Structures are given as structure tokens and as C-alpha cells.
Amino acid sequence: MKRVMKHRLFWPVVALVSLILINTVARSQFASITVRDDRLYGALIDILRQSAPLMLVSLGMTIVIATRGIDLSVGAVMAVSGAVALTIIDDATDPNSLGTVLVAVGAAVLVSLLLGGWNGFLVAALGIQPIIATLVLMLAGRGVALLITEGFITTVNSTPFSFISTGYVLLLPFAFFIWLAVVAAVGVIERRTALGVLTEAVGINPEASRLAGVRSRGIIWSAYAASAVLAGIAGVIYASNIRAADANAAGQFIELYAILAVVLGGTSLMGGKFSIAGTVVGVLIIQTLESTVLFLGVPSAQSPVFFAIVVVVVVIIQSPSLHRVVRNVFRGTRSGGTGEPTSDVEAAR
Amino acid sequence: MPADNEVSPIVAMRGITISFPGVLALDDVNFFLRPGEVHSLMGENGAGKSTLIKALTGVYAIDSGSIDVTGTSQVFRGTSDAEAAGISTVYQEINLCTNLSVGENVMLGHEPRKGGRIDWKAVHRMAAAHLESLGISVDTRSLLSNHSIAIQQLVAISRAMVLDAKVLVLDEPTSSLDRGEVEQLFTVIRDLRDKGAAILFVSHFLDQVYEISDRITVLRNGKLVGEYRVKDLPREDLVNKMIGRVLDDLEAIASTSARVIDRSETPILNVTDVGRRGVLEPADLSVFDGEIVGIAGLLGSGRTELVRLLYGADRADSGNIEVGGTAVKMTSPRQAIDHRIAFSSEDRRAEGIVSDLTVAENIVLGLQARKGFRRINPSKQESVVAEYMAALDVRPADPNMIAGNLSGGNQQKVLIARWLATAPELLILDEPTRGIDVGTKAELQRKVAELSEKGLSVIFISSELEEVLRLAQRVVVMRDRKCIGELDSQRLELDDLIDFIANQGTGSAA
Numbered sequence: 110m111k112r113v114m115k116h117r118l119f120w121p122v123v124a125l126v127s128l129i130l131i132n133t134v135a136r137s138q139f140a141s142i143t144v145r146d147d148r149l150y151g152a153l154i155d156i157l158r159q160s161a162p163l164m165l166v167s168l169g170m171t172i173v174i175a176t177r178g179i180d181l182s183v184g185a186v187m188a189v190s191g192a193v194a195l196t197i198i199d200d201a202t203d204p205n206s207l208g209t210v211l212v213a214v215g216a217a218v219l220v221s222l223l224l225g226g227w228n229g230f231l232v233a234a235l236g237i238q239p240i241i242a243t244l245v246l247m248l249a250g251r252g253v254a255l256l257i258t259e260g261f262i263t264t265v266n267s268t269p270f271s272f273i274s275t276g277y278v279l280l281l282p283f284a285f286f287i288w289l290a291v292v293a294a295v296g297v298i299e300r301r302t303a304l305g306v307l308t309e310a311v312g313i314n315p316e317a318s319r320l321a322g323v324r325s326r327g328i329i330w331s332a333y334a335a336s337a338v339l340a341g342i343a344g345v346i347y348a349s350n351i352r353a354a355d356a357n358a359a360g361q362f363i364e365l366y367a368i369l370a371v372v373l374g375g376t377s378l379m380g381g382k383f384s385i386a387g388t389v390v391g392v393l394i395i396q397t398l399e400s401t402v403l404f405l406g407v408p409s410a411q412s413p414v415f416f417a418i419v420v421v422v423v424v425i426i427q428s429p430s431l432h433r434v435v436r437n438v439f440r441g442t443r444s445g446g447t448g449e450p451t452s453d454v455e456a457a458r
Numbered sequence: 459m460p461a462d463n464e465v466s467p468i469v470a471m472r473g474i475t476i477s478f479p480g481v482l483a484l485d486d487v488n489f490f491l492r493p494g495e496v497h498s499l500m501g502e503n504g505a506g507k508s509t510l511i512k513a514l515t516g517v518y519a520i521d522s523g524s525i526d527v528t529g530t531s532q533v534f535r536g537t538s539d540a541e542a543a544g545i546s547t548v549y550q551e552i553n554l555c556t557n558l559s560v561g562e563n564v565m566l567g568h569e570p571r572k573g574g575r576i577d578w579k580a581v582h583r584m585a586a587a588h589l590e591s592l593g594i595s596v597d598t599r600s601l602l603s604n605h606s607i608a609i610q611q612l613v614a615i616s617r618a619m620v621l622d623a624k625v626l627v628l629d630e631p632t633s634s635l636d637r638g639e640v641e642q643l644f645t646v647i648r649d650l651r652d653k654g655a656a657i658l659f660v661s662h663f664l665d666q667v668y669e670i671s672d673r674i675t676v677l678r679n680g681k682l683v684g685e686y687r688v689k690d691l692p693r694e695d696l697v698n699k700m701i702g703r704v705l706d707d708l709e710a711i712a713s714t715s716a717r718v719i720d721r722s723e724t725p726i727l728n729v730t731d732v733g734r735r736g737v738l739e740p741a742d743l744s745v746f747d748g749e750i751v752g753i754a755g756l757l758g759s760g761r762t763e764l765v766r767l768l769y770g771a772d773r774a775d776s777g778n779i780e781v782g783g784t785a786v787k788m789t790s791p792r793q794a795i796d797h798r799i800a801f802s803s804e805d806r807r808a809e810g811i812v813s814d815l816t817v818a819e820n821i822v823l824g825l826q827a828r829k830g831f832r833r834i835n836p837s838k839q840e841s842v843v844a845e846y847m848a849a850l851d852v853r854p855a856d857p858n859m860i861a862g863n864l865s866g867g868n869q870q871k872v873l874i875a876r877w878l879a880t881a882p883e884l885l886i887l888d889e890p891t892r893g894i895d896v897g898t899k900a901e902l903q904r905k906v907a908e909l910s911e912k913g914l915s916v917i918f919i920s921s922e923l924e925e926v927l928r929l930a931q932r933v934v935v936m937r938d939r940k941c942i943g944e945l946d947s948q949r950l951e952l953d954d955l956i957d958f959i960a961n962q963g964t965g966s967a968a
Contacts, residue, residue, distance in 0.1 A: 307831070313815065317803075317809050320810075322792050322795040
């Protein structure tokens with residue numbers, strides 16, 4: 110039990126499970142899943158489907174944060190990516206052809222990669238502080254998106270394109286498989302190669318890493334590129350969901366939710382050690398919370414307040430200082446107790 | 459146990475026990491500090507000195523035991539509790555805000571106010587006064603980061619004095635100071651002691667301990683060995699108590715300085731006129747196969763600057779570098795590493811150890827960086843890590859321990875292991891023995907000697923000239939950011955070297 114509690118995913122998972130339990134207690138059909146037309150339906154399935162954009166963005170954010178950076182431009186990249194994809198489909202003679210959609214998605218991801226390259230250039234090559242460097246694109250990106258769509262909200266009717274977000278495969282939403290595949294890919298790339306540990310080394314101690322011969326510039330660059338590519342895919346999924354490229358609404362505030370997801374998942378904003386599984390749990394917590402707001406029928410005017418309160422509670426549940434206080438209370442009752450350093454952070458100093 | 463009881467202690471720590479996961483860092487330790495005394499805490503790396511200090515200064519909570527300050531029992535929940543009780547600390551690694559001015563640092567948290575606003579004029583006036591009493595005159599409005607480590611250390615000490623502390627804890631305050639600065643500090647310490655302050659002093663320099671202390675407490679492996687008056691404890695006894703075995707290690711190291719080096723072949727590294735404006739005047743240096751070249755000079759003489767330039771850590775703006783007879787460009791550490799040059803920085807914490815990674819990850823970092831993204835296969839990694847942890851005797855011998863939790867000496871071993879694992883032909887060691895206990899120091903020196911006998915070339919920088927003389931076959935002397943000479947260390951006496959450093963060339967003391 111103690112080993113389980115020490116695991117760094119313990120508290121995030123506790124928060125996620127309690128959220129689901131609270132919902133189920135409030136209205137029992139929350140947890141129910143039904144099969145209709147070879148598809149699973151239910152609030153939990155919706156969460157899996159709807160979490161795709163935030164999941165992708167948060168994964169990228171995790172890598173960037175691990176390098177001691179931050180990427181504020183992800184929402185704007187989503188907008189650009191959606192605009193590129195929809196403009197291509199809109200201009201195509203046959204919006205329903207699979208080829209058109211593939212070209213559109215490919216182009217959107219490529220443009221995102223360029224944007225990520227720009228961010229990486231500012232941070233890694235010019236040494237601009239990440240928050241400022243990515244702020245540039247955060248502010249300019251939506252303008253670029255509007256330029257691409259010529260100021261309109263481009264809408265399309267394309268069956269293959271809609272499938273990305275609303276289609277089902279093997280009973281489950283296609284979007285779920287997308288993020289599952291991306292999580293697996295990121296996991297393999299970071300943990301099966303040395304990229305993950307080198308990224309952490311750069312994030313923890315950039316100078317020591319440089320002197321040890323780590324190509325930190327390339328690693329930082331690749332983190333921003335990855336973040337933008339993932340945001341680009343997220344932008345495609347978002348656009349597919351609403352069948353439109355809305356340069357202003359696409360990915361609005363998503364950078365903040367992504368940062369929240371990363372932190373809820375136990376990755377420090379100070380960089381270094383990161384947890385992909387933690388980010389997955391963090392995103393699911395946020396998405397479950399979004400559903401809770403809808404499901405419990407919180408009036409829309411009050412929903413941000415409700416959301417904020419729950420987030421505060423979740424963060425408090427995970428706080429090491431609270432754990433220490435609780436432990437001390439317990440220790441007081443069983444005199445003596447086992448000695449532990451006040452916290453890992455302090456012990457490391 | 460105290461030899462006399464005429465002065466009652468101002469700090470009494472009794473039965474202190476602290477454990478970390480898997481380690482009993484302190485085991486039932488008693489420690490007493492008396493007013494008007496300088497008390498040295500001695501022990502090898504990992505003996506529990508730092509832990510005891512951190513318990514006293516409120517960084518760590520104690521698991522059992524009691525701390526009394528001026529007769530009242532205290533429970534420290536944080537450093538501010540300890541400060542409020544009158545205990546001020548200057549840590550080994552300087553904990554100041556380098557992005558603030560000198561004056562702001564000295565007065566941080568205690569700024570004089572006028573009408574609710576900080577009176578900046580008074581801040582700088584008072585800071586200047588505090589610094590003045592340490593005999594330092596610097597512009598208090600200048601950025602702290604623009605000053606040398608030595609000045610930063612003195613600023614940290616004057617900051618502790620601002621708090622008007624009854625107890626001053628100095629953890630390795632002299633490790634970055636040159637001789638004159640140490641004298642300056644000791645004058646201040648004696649002055650504070652005579653005014654009735656209790657001073658806890660930790661240093662690895664035995665000379666300094668004997669020069670300044672009135673009393674010594676020795677710890678070993680987390681346990682108290684004893685408390686002694688300095689006059690009752692000869693050095694050999696102290697070292698024996700610290701190490702727990704009779705040891706003449708430092709004497710026993712076979713001196714390698716007399717080894718004959720074949721200098722007829724092409725040098726492994728040949729540097730001509732390498733310099734950088736404002737940092738280092740153009741300097742020459744050559745290192746031959748299996749040779750240990752020492753660089754001697756005071757702090758700030760350009761020793762570190764020279765090796766950083768030839769390692770590519772900083773860019774040189776003049777000169778040529780030849781590796782094995784071929785001219786090369788050295789614009790980044792990567793290039794140096796590709797030419798089989800390794801550099802272990804003097805600043806372990808900022809430029810060496812990656813503190814949140816494990817010992818194993820730290821050791822393979824250099825190897826992994828050279829290999830690129832393809833991961834070293836786990837069984838090979840395991841064997842490399844095991845090999846070098848054993849070779850350098852890293853303790854505790856747990857490859858999965860977080861490197862930041864190791865003691866300073868063991869962190870140094872991990873760094874040397876990192877470089878040896880990359881199989882370098884030239885190893886640059888910048889102050890590898892700073893802040894390390896006698897036993898580990900001897901171990902490291904023996905290791906360097908052994909490696910050089912197997913053909914590794916070494917550039918060895920140390921403030922401890924005995925060390926340089928014992929190991930190096932040739933000594934390059936630097937002063938005021940330039941090379942002032944090169945000496946054959948075989949017939950070189952310590953006093954001659956000191957004299958050379960101080961007087962050669964200019965005829966005046968540096």
C-alpha cells in the first residue's frame with residue numbers, strides 16, 4: 110500500500126477516480142455505457158472522444174516544459190492548422206475524396222511544423238525566453254489563420270474529414286484511437302530512445318548538459334517542433350468536429366488548460382523530470398470536469414467558477430504540504446513513526 | 459562529555475536522529491555550541507555534517523531529539539524559525555540572488571523603510587557599512603552576478619551579520635576564497651567571537667580549522683565520535699577519528715611528479731596563443747601522452763578560463779589548437795568530446811551534476827550524448843555504471859539513487875566516472891578535490907595517478923599546490939589572466955612555487 114501511495118501517479122489517479130465517482134453518485138447513468146449501431150455511447154466514451162485535442166496539445170506541452178520552456182502558441186497553431194486544412198478542402202473540386210482530405214491534413218501538419226520550427230529557432234538559436242518567444246506566435250498566429258481563410262469562417266461538408274473527429278472504429282471513437290496512437294508514439298520516442306532522458310538533463314541543468322556534450326539546442330528545437338505538430342493535429346481534429354475553421358475560437362485558452370493538465374499530471378513547471386502517463390491522467394481529469402459541468406447542469410454563467418473551485422480542490426489533494434500535514438497528524442497518534450525528509454524537493458537541496 | 463562547564467551552551471542539540479529513505483543520516487547525535495567560541499564540525503563526506511547543520515538551521519525536521527536555543531526548547535518548521543531564534547547560516551553553495559544588486563542581497567528581507575516604502579538610499583548605505591566592516595568596498599548598486607565567487611561569499615556572510623545573529627553557521631565558507639580573503643574572513647570571525655557570538659565552522663582545510671577553532675566535534679557515519687578542545691587534539695588524532703583508521707594516505711600516494719615523459723612525439727594537445735579579449739591573454743600550453751600538467755595560480759588567475767577556451771566551453775577569439783598534430787576548431791564542448799577531451803568543471807552543482815537524475819543516468823550522460831538518440835542498451839549501461847561506480851567507490855553504491863542526494867565528494871566521483879566512461883585521451887580536472895574530505899581526496903589523487911600511468915593525459919587544476927606538485931610533471935603558472943611561466947615540478951619545492959606565483963615577472967606580490 111505504501112509503495113502504491115508513493116507512486117507519483119497515485120494522487121492524480123485518486124483525483125480522476127473521485128471525480129468519476131462523484132458524477133456517478135450524482136447521476137448513475139454517468140458511468141453507463143450502451144451499444145447502439147455498433148457504437149458505444151455514454152458520458153465516459155464522450156470524454157475519451159472529446160479529450161483528443163487537449164491530449165495532443167498537452168503531450169507537446171509536457172515535452173516543452175521538460176526542457177524548462179513553455180509553449181503559449183499552441184492555440185494559435187491549432188487555428189492556423191485548421192484554416193490550412195479547411196481552405197484546401199474548400200478549394201478542392203471534390204471535398205469528399207479521401208485524397209483531398211489526406212493532402213489537407215498533411216499540409217496542415219507541415220505548416221504547423223514550420224511554426225514550431227520558428228518557435229524553436231527563437232528559443233534555441235536566439236536564446237529568447239520561451240514565454241516571450243511563443244507569445245509572438247500566440248498573438249500573430251490567429252491573424253495568420255484569418256489571412257488564410259480571408260477573414261471568414263470557412264465551413265465544409267466532407268465525410269472523410271468529419272470522420273476524424275466523429276467517426277467510430279471497433280465500437281470506439283476514431284479520435285480516441287488517434288490520441289492513443291500519439292501517446293504510444295511519444296512514449297516510444299521519448300522512453301525507448303535516449304531523447305527523454307537527454308530532454309530531462311537539458312531541463313534540469315542546461316549548462317551541465319552542454320558541457321557533457323548533449324546537443325541541447327537540437328533537443329529544445331525538436332521539443333517546440335513536436336509541440337506544434339501535435340497542436341496542428343489537434344487543430345485538424347477540432348476543425349473536423351465543428352466542420353469549420355474558426356480562427357478565433359479554435360484552441361482558445363487551450364495553452365492554459367494544457368499547462369494545467371501537465372501540472373496535474375505531476376510534471377514540474379521548473380522543467381526536468383516529466384511523466385507522459387501523468388499528463389494523460391491530467392487531461393482526463395480536465396475533460397471529466399468539463400463533462401461534469403455539463404452533466405450536473407451547472408448554469409453556463411457559473412461554470413467557470415465551478416470549474417475553478419474543483420481545480421483548486423484537485424490541486425490541494427495533490428499538494429505535498431497537505432500530505433505532510435496529514436502524515437504528521439497520523440504520526441502524532443502513533444508516537445515516533447518513521448522518519449522521512451520533509452519533502453523530496455527539500456531533501457534534494 | 460564537555461571538557462568544562464564554565465560557559466553554558468547557547469545551542470544544545472541532544473539525541474538528534476534524522477533518517478532519509480534507506481539512510482540513517484544522523485544517529486543520536488549530541489552537539490553543543492557555546493557563546494564566544496568558534497566550534498568546528500569535522501567529518502568525512504557523508505558523515506552527517508551537512509545534515510546536522512540543516513537540522514540546526516531548520517532545513518530538515520528532526521525525527522527525534524531536542525534542540526534548545528538559549529535554554530528554550532525549539533521546534534524548527536523552516537529556516538525562518540531558526541533565523542528568528544537567532545541562527546544565521548552561510549551555506550557552502552552560495553544562496554543569494556545573483557540578479558539583484560549587492561546592497562539588495564545584503565539587506566534582503568530587512569530593508570529599512572520610510573513611510574511604508576523601502577528607503578533605498580538607506581539600504582545601500584547600511585549594506586555598504588556592513589560590507590565595510592568585513593573590509594570589502596564594492597559598489598553596492600552593482601549586480602551581484604558581476605562579482606567573483608569570493609566576493610559573493612563575503613556578501614553572504616555580511617548578510618548573515620545583518621540578522622545580528624547570536625549563532626553564525628559557516629558551512630565551507632572558505633572553499634572559494636584565496637589566502638588574503640580567508641585572512642579577512644578570519645579577522646571578522648574572531649571579532650564576532652569576541653563579541654560573544656557562537657560560531658559553527660565547517661571546512662575541509664585542516665590548517666584553517668586549527669587556526670580558527672576553539673573546539674572540535676567529530677562525526678563519523680552519522681554518529682558522534684566526540685567533542686574536543688583544539689589544544690587537546692593533535693592533527694593525526696583528528697584525522698584518525700574522522701576516518702576511523704590510521705591513515706597516511708596523502709603521504710602514501712606515490713608521487714607521479716618524477717615520472718619521465720617522452721616529449722619527443724607530437725603532443726596530444728598543443729595550444730598556441732589561445733585567448734579571449736577581457737578574459738585571457740593569449741596563452742600556450744601543450745600536453746603529451748600520459749602526462750599530467752598542473753595549472754597553478756590564485757583564484758581568478760585565468761586557470762579556469764584557459765581550460766574552458768580549449769574545451770570549447772567558451773569561444774576563443776585568437777590562437778590555434780592542435781589535437782594530435784592536426785589543427786582543429788574548438789567552438790563547442792561537443793567538438794572537444796569528439797576529439798576525446800573531457801572537462802570536469804570546478805562548479806559541481808551548476809555545471810556538473812544533473813541533480814534530479816539518478817547516479818546511473820548521470821554517469822552515462824556523456825556516453826549517451828556522444829551516441830546520440832540511440833539508447834545505450836540497458837545491460838551495457840548497467841555494466842558501465844557498475845564498473846565505474848566500483849572503480850571510483852561511489853557511496854552509497856546505489857545506481858538508482860538521485861544524484862543530488864549524494865554528498866559532494868561522491869558527486870565528484872560520479873562526474874569523473876561520467877568522463878572516464880567516455881574513454882577520453884585528455885582529461886581536464888578543474889578543482890576536482892574542492893570541498894572533499896581527506897580520504898576521498900587521496901582516493902581521487904591515486905586514481906588520477908593510476909590513469910595517467912595507463913596513458914591518459916591530464917590537465918590538473920587545484921588551489922592546493924601540494925596536490926599539484928605531487929601529481930603533475932610540469933606546472934604552468936598563471937597570474938592575472940595570463941601564463942607567467944612553466945616549471946618542471948620534479949625539483950620544485952612548494953615555497954618556490956608560491957614565490958613564483960607571487961613574484962615572478964613583476965617583482966611585486968600579486
